[in-house]
Amino acid sequence: MNVLIWSPTTGWSSSNFSPHYYLFKTHYRHFGKYNDAVTWYTHSDITAEQAIKETVVKPDAVFLGIYPWNKNILHNYINYLGQKFPSTPVFMGGVELNFHDTSELIPYKNITALIKGEGEVPMSDIINHVYEGRPLQGIPGVWVRSQDKFACPTKEAPKIKYKGGIGPKGNDFFEVNYSYLIENEKDILADIHRNFANTPNRNRLNQKYFFWESARGCPYGCVYCDWGGGINTKVRRKPQHVINKELDIIFKNLDNLYFHLVDANFGIFPQDIETAEHIAYLLKKYNKVGDMDISITFAKNNEDNVARVMEILNPVKSDMPWSLDIQSTDKQVLEDIKRVQQPISYLADKYKIKENKSKFYTNVMLALPGTTFEKDFKSWCDVLDAGSQISGYITTVPPQSEMLEPKFVKEWNVQTFKTTYEHATLNHLNYTLQNNAEIIHMYSCKSFSLDDYVNILMVHELIQLIDGAYITKFARILANQNGYTSYDFYKPIVERFLNDKTWLGVDIDDIRNSIKDWMFNNQPFGNYKGSLFTDALMKKLIVAYYTKDLRQDLLGYISHMHDELEPALDIGFRTLPVGKSKTFTIESRLKYNSNPACELSVVNKNNTVLITPEKLENQSLMQIGARLMSPKLIDNIISNYLP
Numbered sequence: 001m002n003v004l005i006w007s008p009t010t011g012w013s014s015s016n017f018s019p020h021y022y023l024f025k026t027h028y029r030h031f032g033k034y035n036d037a038v039t040w041y042t043h044s045d046i047t048a049e050q051a052i053k054e055t056v057v058k059p060d061a062v063f064l065g066i067y068p069w070n071k072n073i074l075h076n077y078i079n080y081l082g083q084k085f086p087s088t089p090v091f092m093g094g095v096e097l098n099f100h101d102t103s104e105l106i107p108y109k110n111i112t113a114l115i116k117g118e119g120e121v122p123m124s125d126i127i128n129h130v131y132e133g134r135p136l137q138g139i140p141g142v143w144v145r146s147q148d149k150f151a152c153p154t155k156e157a158p159k160i161k162y163k164g165g166i167g168p169k170g171n172d173f174f175e176v177n178y179s180y181l182i183e184n185e186k187d188i189l190a191d192i193h194r195n196f197a198n199t200p201n202r203n204r205l206n207q208k209y210f211f212w213e214s215a216r217g218c219p220y221g222c223v224y225c226d227w228g229g230g231i232n233t234k235v236r237r238k239p240q241h242v243i244n245k246e247l248d249i250i251f252k253n254l255d256n257l258y259f260h261l262v263d264a265n266f267g268i269f270p271q272d273i274e275t276a277e278h279i280a281y282l283l284k285k286y287n288k289v290g291d292m293d294i295s296i297t298f299a300k301n302n303e304d305n306v307a308r309v310m311e312i313l314n315p316v317k318s319d320m321p322w323s324l325d326i327q328s329t330d331k332q333v334l335e336d337i338k339r340v341q342q343p344i345s346y347l348a349d350k351y352k353i354k355e356n357k358s359k360f361y362t363n364v365m366l367a368l369p370g371t372t373f374e375k376d377f378k379s380w381c382d383v384l385d386a387g388s389q390i391s392g393y394i395t396t397v398p399p400q401s402e403m404l405e406p407k408f409v410k411e412w413n414v415q416t417f418k419t420t421y422e423h424a425t426l427n428h429l430n431y432t433l434q435n436n437a438e439i440i441h442m443y444s445c446k447s448f449s450l451d452d453y454v455n456i457l458m459v460h461e462l463i464q465l466i467d468g469a470y471i472t473k474f475a476r477i478l479a480n481q482n483g484y485t486s487y488d489f490y491k492p493i494v495e496r497f498l499n500d501k502t503w504l505g506v507d508i509d510d511i512r513n514s515i516k517d518w519m520f521n522n523q524p525f526g527n528y529k530g531s532l533f534t535d536a537l538m539k540k541l542i543v544a545y546y547t548k549d550l551r552q553d554l555l556g557y558i559s560h561m562h563d564e565l566e567p568a569l570d571i572g573f574r575t576l577p578v579g580k581s582k583t584f585t586i587e588s589r590l591k592y593n594s595n596p597a598c599e600l601s602v603v604n605k606n607n608t609v610l611i612t613p614e615k616l617e618n619q620s621l622m623q624i625g626a627r628l629m630s631p632k633l634i635d636n637i638i639s640n641y642l643p
Helices: 020-031 048-054 071-084 120-132 185-198 227-231 240-253 272-285 303-313 331-336 344-350 373-385 406-412 450-468 473-481 486-499 508-520 535-547 550-558 565-574 621-628 631-641
Strands: 002-006 039-041 061-065 090-093 111-115 142-146 149-151 159-162 173-176 208-212 257-266 293-298 322-327 360-366 389-394 415-420 438-444 585-588 599-603 608-612
Touching (some): 002 020, 020 120, 061 120, 071 090, 090 120, 111 120, 120 142, 185 208, 208 240, 240 257, 293 303, 293 322, 322 344, 360 450, 373 389, 373 450, 373 473, 373 486, 389 450, 415 508, 450 473, 450 486, 450 535, 473 486, 473 565, 535 550, 535 565, 550 565
Parallel strands (some): 002 039, 002 061, 061 090, 159 173, 208 257, 360 389, 585 608
Antiparallel strands (some): 111 142, 415 438
């Protein structure tokens, strides 16, 4: 029996290999009935056309893992399979399957069944049934095709728990005692290195990506998420000796690594501290301190554990910032989305955000159920007050989340649209964007309108630009330190931006229409995919600041807050990044104390002027600004941006 497994990866989301092949193969090796009769196949990370050409031997069963970034690739592949091997059954699993409405898949006649939940056990059962020629009905977690629909099974698929690990008891769990990474170490490492070598410039930092989990599940039920309430509920953790061995394999053998710990709530167990200690030990042992980007999704309500993990890893990881998933600071919104978390002010103090050597960025979701324009704007300002950077992103609706359940859609009057999943479909070789995946967004509900949604997007982009690029950041922080909130600081600026059609040198109505074209007509988001604000707007901003009235306008809104906001604002504009094509850029970091201060260093090897907070703490903003306001520097900036 020939079994083919494929879950192609694309762009930055890739881990440089697809683990599904090894995961399911290993599970069947331990628990399958016909190991000697099964031959396993997979494809490289290639297009659907190439994959079908590789499929020389007729498969007896095909298993496909579908995600937002590979959805269209797999749909094309299914079509090709139906033409080449019309009798071969296709089985699909993954987070992109919409079990609330399976009609999209009905036209694909060779899709025999869908797998909901964790796939190891139902996949093994399917292989056994296909080999024996038995019908598939009754297998837990398997939705079998019946004419023009897929019939819901009577039982969910059992979830995997680890022998010797941590987790709940019960008959709905299937106990395993293997590690697919340990058992397939040589093959997996060979795949990673081979795939990486065959796709040069796979990502901008030339890193190997490795996504790894120490535990599965999430105890929470946020309505926008398919991890908790949608698929995995109860948390199960690997035994510590398995965790340590897997980590040793990863850190010993992979250099220049982007290591993403994908647990939904790392730090939820006290034992996670031991895992963090082992990571720190391995980084020192293999002389990789500072060379590894480490990304972690932290627990929501185990602040002591999380703070300890940060303390352990801060000295040894790269300068990659920690991510805090807040989503909203509004209490009612959090209740509406069924999210349980501590206030941002409490977390900022607990994690010492302002004092911590590691930078922080905070994820804030735009346009959640129950929010309004004002609530979203206030959430961003609350995050800035806490000392964190903002990472705002548009609310997407995973197909298996509660937000797409008919009951929720009706109750909240949810309106959605689909767009191309642009960032994750980046071509590995030439960085061109491919329109080969779709994701679902909510653009209105009973708490906000389409116009509110468009305004939310515009203001989010504005604040990301002027605060994230340090244009107003110095002045805003100084205002914070003198008793004014970020909301006080940005409110008049935001109102002017939304109401004055051409204040920043852009047509606001044109931006609004551009957003709607992106939403409903599949057009790029602004002048290029990814942002409304391009280099052209950056150019207009800085020219307007130095040659027109923008400086006086801004000062008019904020000058009452503090006497030194004027030089602080000037510093911000002089630290404005000048774009990819320019001869130099300027980056800055501000020290959070009673008197922000910074040092201007020499231009480094990357032609970057670095402003660091280490040595000039006693100098005033006027003194610091004077070092940045050299005529030559200003002339260079203006000349780079003039039309």
